[in-house]
Amino acid sequence: MYLKKRSKLFAALVTGLLFSQASMAQSYLPELNDKQMAVKPKAPLKAYAFNLKQVKLLQSPFKTAMDKDVAYLLSIEPERLLSDFRVHSGLKAKGAKYEGWESSGLAGHSLGHYLSAVALHYASTGDAEFLKRANYIVTELGECQVARKTGYIGAIPKEDTIWAEVAKGDIRSHGFDLNGGWSPWYTVHKVFAGLLDAYLYTGNKQALKVAEGLADWTGNTVNGLNDEQLQKMLFCEYGGMAETLVNLYAITGKKKYLDLSYKFYDKVILDPLAEQKDILPGKHSNTQIPKIIASARRYQVNMDEKDDRIAKFFWKTVVTDHSYATGGNSNYEYLGPARKLNNTLTESTTETCNTYNMLKLTRHLFAQAPSAYLMDYYEKALYNHILASQNHDDGMMCYFVPLRMGGRKEFSSPFTTFTCCVGSGMENHVKYNESIYFQGADGSLYVNLFIPSVLTWKEKGVTITQQTNLPANDETTLNIGTTKTTKFTLRLRKPSWTNGYTLKVNGSPIEATPYADGYLVINRSWKNNDKVSFTMPEHIYTEAMPDNTNRQAVFYGPVLLAGVLGNTEPDPMKGTPVFVTSETDPNKWLQMVDKDQLSFRTASIAQPADVTLVPFNQVNNQYYSVYWDVFTPATWAVQQKAYEEQRKKQQELEARTTDLIRLGEMQPERDHNFTDEHGETGEDHQKKFRAAHRGGFLEYTMKTDPNKQNTLINTYWGMDNRGRVFDVLVDGVKITTEDLNKYKESRFYDIEYNIPTELTKGKSKVTIKLQAKPQNSAGPVYGSRMVKQ
Secondary structure, eight states, X not given: OOXXXXXXXXXXXXXXXXXXXXXXXXXXXXXXXXXXXXXXXXXXXXEEEOOGGGEEEOSSHHHHHHHHHHHHHHHSOHHHHTHHXXXXXXOOOSSOOOSGGGGSTTTTHHHHHHHHHHXXXXXXXXXXHHHHXXXXXXXXXXXXXXXXXXXXXXXXXXXXXHHHHHHTTOOOBSSSEETTEEXXXXXXXXXXXXXXXXXXXXXXXXXXXXXXXXXXXXXXXXXXXXXXXXXXXXXXXXXXXXXXXXXXXXXXXXXXXXXXXXXXXXXXXXXXXXXXOXXXXXXXXXXXXXXXXXXXXXXXXXXXXXXXXXXHHHHHHHHHHSBOTTSOBOBTTBOOSTTOOTTOOSTTBSBHXXXXXXXXXXXXXXXXXXXXXXXXXXXXXXXXXXXXXXXXXXXXXXXXXXXXXXXXXXXXXXXXXXXXXXXXXXXXXXXXXXXXXEEETTSOEEEOOOOOEEEEETTTTEEEEEEEOTTSSSEEEEEEEESSOEEEEEEEEOOXXXXXXXXXXXXXXXXXXXXXXXXXXXEEEEOTTOEEEEEOOOOEEEEXXXXXXEEEEEEETTEEEEEEEESSOOOTTTOSOEXXXXXXXXXXXXXXXXXXXXXXXXXXXXXXXXXXXXXXXXXXXXXXXXXXXXXXXXXXXXXXXXXHHXXXXXXXXXXXXXXXXXXXXXXXXXXXXXXXXXXXXXXXTTEEEEEEEXXXXXXXXXXXXXXXXXXXXXXXXXXXXXXXXXXXXXXXXEEEEEEGGGOOSSSEEEEEEEEOHHHHTTOSEEEEEEEEOTTOOEEEEOEEEEXXX
């Protein structure tokens, strides 16, 4: 079953069919002289985060996204998120629980995200309504914890049985299930992290007390397990448990929590990474990233060199070898072979949670060793994945941000989805202010991102107001406010997308050269109303697939451009547009149409027709392409011949077709006497499908030619089809067994099954049955065709 439909499939957990959710909740990054931390960093950090309350967003697309998210957060009723927490604690619910994943095996995870989000927004704005909501949730969770008497709080189905078995060492897991529960440690982490955020960002002391109770319960549950049992338990996704325990250690100074974090150390993944081995292909991406964040954070407080090696190698490997033009990674949540991305452009690319967590990891590495290289990635992913994952009209979020050429984003619903990426999305769009500025350990100021904002730098008694319309124009200005002359070093990131720059102070040009870390340095005594002007000329440039130089994404400055293809799916007979040009300079491919809106038009190079390109992060419901196949006139002539051959083959196939059923459509299924057991219908890759789960079947009749050899052709989608083994029967006779896991590429496969002539001789129709093997599924099948020789 496909990931966005997982809530329907919890009953099938033990079959191993389920995939996983992401792991997030706010990651604490050390602030300079943070009094909330009992344990100061042992690692020699070179940069520190500013407290969120010190950075205020000004009007920009990021502020618009934040405002839409805030409206959504205010529409959510905390009583409904708390519903099962109260019921499972023996208390009466105060509201009906929400649908989607909140009515599934992952119930409760959204509350943790929500608590983090409201705490973060309160820290950024001081909005009293968000403090009220955070305090209310903490009070309710405290009441649930008291009622349970164990320190535990949760809303997971059958949780008491699950945890009792785990504590005894009776551990069973297929990867995303633990003793019949859907990644239960993942949900514990969400609540745990939300509580710490409520403490860190609202000052709620009860939140810390409840978090300690939950951590102590965690210790009581796992401390009796031996290493073999622990590693078996960690085969199931466990979220950011290790990271949150490290943070609790830093807050309280209680070493037992640091020791407990090592109980959540997955040797199978982390030990090879420490040895600089890329074992990521085939791995679920976002199961791993929180483990790495824990290593980065633990290195800060414990100077564990192994953790440091893990974090740095993982980041470099994912960014260099597994990431797309948006900065996102994974296809169907999984990482493939290194630098092999060309054939993985689907509706299920780049899970949003992955990038959320990669940005957290980037922040940790930046604190250790600031560099423009790190912030170039951060900016790329922030502009082109995170900002692009929200519908800016209503604030809804994407689970995946699709990169299929001619694809379209699918956004969540307000109250019936609650997937992992809705949870991370709640947080994503209220914390755009967290990395614009960092303060150096040497008293300097890092300007990392060019986003309109105001920094109140209390340590220096300085206010920095940044004003810019980037990328609509190429200049940002920094206005210094101070009551007295103040000396400090200003470090400005020179972004990778500009070929040059102009730097002025109070209108006068100054010379500055990039340091080895990629930052331009101005060291001077600053007076009130001093003004820094930083001009970064923008241009059009491309980024090619690592395994196909002729498939390219187009950028302007920091933003990825998307070709808008309209509100209806592109005609498959015409195909999605391609670029045909002998010009190698992409600046000559496009013409600026509207600089304010950053709208471009292809300069007579697109086939079959010219297209308009706009920033990908501003595309909502339209179909689009961000990758383009680029041909020269000569190679295009060859490609056209190939397209013509494909059309001829399709026409020949149509001529030999005796019957065709469009699965998932009411009338065609009625016409073919369709029936099923444990069936499901849905739509992916712009096609409807049918599937049968839990050993069920799909059955329908098909017309045949009674005098000729007949062949059944079924259409399946490849890539990560575990647990999809089924028999193909014709009039009750098995002709083959199919295993969809054979089909590894992310594309449609038309698979032929030759039917013995004795089964169709003298018959004008037969019954086709796809019978799933026990604990397997049949399909998904996207179409079924009968052809004659």
